[in-house]
Amino acid sequence: MGLNLRLVVPLVYAAAVVVAFLIGQTVGSVVAIVGAILVAAFFVITARSRQRQ
Structure with a gap:
């Protein structure tokens, strides 16, 4: 059972945003x-690679 990157990537991004806002609003x-x-680029790249398969 591997990691589902399509689920993990947005969750990590959300956690990073929350931590960054705790540090400061500008950050x-x-x-x-x-x-x-970066998350949008990840989904575009994975969508294109799935179409090639």
């Missing part, structure tokens, strides 16, 4: 924006 905003871009 939280930066982490939220950069993290959202």
Whole structure:
């Protein structure tokens, strides 16, 4: 039984955003924006790789 990355990635992102906002609002905003871009890129890449299979 392996990790389901499509479930783990958003949960890790959400945890990172919460921790970053606890540190400071500016840090939280930066982490939220950069993290959202990275999570979106992850889902686009995994969707394309699934289409190739």
